[in-house]
Each structure stands twice: as structure tokens, then as C-alpha cells.
Amino acid sequence: MKLYSYPAAPNPRRLHIFMAEKGIEMPFEPIDLMNGGQFAPAFVALNPMSTVPVLVADDGTVLTQVVAICDYLEALHPERPLLGSSALEKGEIREWSTRIFNEGLMAVAEAFRNSNPNFANRSVPGPLALAQEPVLVERGLKRLELFWSTLDARLAGRDFVVGNSYTMADIDALCTCDFARWIRKSIPAECTNILRWYAAVSARPSAKAG
Ligand SMILES: N[C@@H](CCC(=O)N[C@@H](CS)C(=O)NCC(=O)O)C(=O)O
Numbered sequence: 001m002k003l004y005s006y007p008a009a010p011n012p013r014r015l016h017i018f019m020a021e022k023g024i025e026m027p028f029e030p031i032d033l034m035n036g037g038q039f040a041p042a043f044v045a046l047n048p049m050s051t052v053p054v055l056v057a058d059d060g061t062v063l064t065q066v067v068a069i070c071d072y073l074e075a076l077h078p079e080r081p082l083l084g085s086s087a088l089e090k091g092e093i094r095e096w097s098t099r100i101f102n103e104g105l106m107a108v109a110e111a112f113r114n115s116n117p118n119f120a121n122r123s124v125p126g127p128l129a130l131a132q133e134p135v136l137v138e139r140g141l142k143r144l145e146l147f148w149s150t151l152d153a154r155l156a157g158r159d160f161v162v163g164n165s166y167t168m169a170d171i172d173a174l175c176t177c178d179f180a181r182w183i184r185k186s187i188p189a190e191c192t193n194i195l196r197w198y199a200a201v202s203a204r205p206s207a208k209a210g
Contacts, residue, residue, distance in 0.1 A: 013210030020206035064114030
């Protein structure tokens with residue numbers, strides 16, 4: 001098994017925190033996103049979408065999605081479940097992970113990739129050279145405002161996004177909060193539930209991954 005990654009980027013970081021929580025280690029090859037490593041021919045042959053993380057299983061199967069890699073690793077290492085134990089827990093964690101990804105992380109990504117000069121003509125990951133659209137910065141920021149209020153309401157009276165223990169939903173929310181700093185947005189002062197939760201989850205040793 002081998003992992004190709006750039007742990008500081010928000011999507012790979014979701015996986016690295018997941019692995020740190022479960023104590024999983026594996027051979028690792030860094031792909032330097034800052035210097036075009038994702039477009040090197042050998043990596044494109046592995047993942048034509050030029051995104052990280054990528055996991056190559058022992059039989060050569062290639063997984064390119066954080067959720068797919070986490071599903072696979074959770075099945076191999078069921079101890080300390082991060083994707084739920086009961087049927088309903090699994091559903092609720094996937095519900096919140098997906099919402100946090102779509103409504104939070106993608107909102108930040110939309111604002112970031114359409115404004116940062118280093119991403120000119122790279123407003124979406126992958127081989128398409130798509131120009132930045134200022135209107136998408138505005139849209140991403142509006143979506144982020146809604147995300148803050150959604151997450152704050154969810155965390156009222158709760159220590160974790162789902163259930164009574166730390167799960168993938170917390171990992172996704174933590175990575176989204178930290179990614180928001182890349183567009184100089186921090187958790188709003190009025191979101192006291194998020195701030196309380198963030199202080200606790202960011203103090204976990206696994207938060208240093210990525
Ligand atoms: N859907 C993929 C998204 C992965 C993704 O977008 N990764 C970003 C880093 S956060 C990437 O590889 N970007 C390459 C680029 O910007 O060229 C997943 O969930 O794993």
C-alpha cells in the first residue's frame with residue numbers, strides 16, 4: 001500500500017488526521033502541489049485528475065477520494081471507528097461529513113481558488129485551465145457565512161458534530177475551519193459553539209497532522 005499526498009492541503013489533511021487518530025502509517029510519497037508535482041507525467045498516469053491524496057492498494061487498485069480511502073482504511077482497521085458503529089451512526093456521520101464538505105470546505109475552496117493569484121487559470125483542480133471568476137469569490141463567502149451558522153447551531157449543547165465521540169465529521173469541520181484562514185476568515189466571534197468545540201478538537205495531537 002502506498003500513499004501520495006501533500007498533507008498541508010485541506011483534503012489530504014482530512015485523511016492524515018484520520019490516519020493519526022487510528023495510528024495508521026504507510027509508505028508515503030510527497031507530491032509537491034506548490035511546484036506542479038501533481039502534473040508530473042508519472043503522477044498524472046496514476047490520477048488523471050491530478051489531485052491528492054491518492055492511495056494505491058497492494059493489488060494496484062487506485063483510490064483518489066478522501067472518503068473512499070477512509071472507507072477502505074476503516075474496513076481494514078475497524079478499531080477506534082471514525083465512521084460510526086451502528087447503522088444510524090454511519091448514516092449520520094456521512095450526512096454531516098458530506099454537508100461540511102459541500103457547504104463549508106467547497107465554499108472556502110470556491111473563494112480561495114477564484115481569488116488567489118497562484119491559482120490563475122486553475123480555479124478548479126485538474127487538467128482544465130479554467131479562469132478565475134470574481135463572482136464565485138462573492139458566492140463562496142456568502143456560502144461560508146451560512147455554513148458558520150449551520151455548524152454553530154449543530155454544535156449547540158454538543159461536544160462533537162455527531163454522537164458522543166470524535167468522528168470524521170469533526171475532522172472535516174476542523175479542516176474546513178483551518179482552511180477558512182487561507183482566505184483570512186476565522187470562526188466568527190458570535191459562533192460560540194464552534195469556538196468551544198474548535199478549542200477542544202484542535203488540541204488533539206492528531207490536529208498537528210498536515
Ligand atoms: N474529491 C477529492 C478532492 C481532492 C482535492 O481537491 N485535492 C486538492 C488539494 S486540497 C488537490 O489535489 N489540488 C490539486 C491542485 O490544486 O492542482 C477528494 O475528496 O479527495
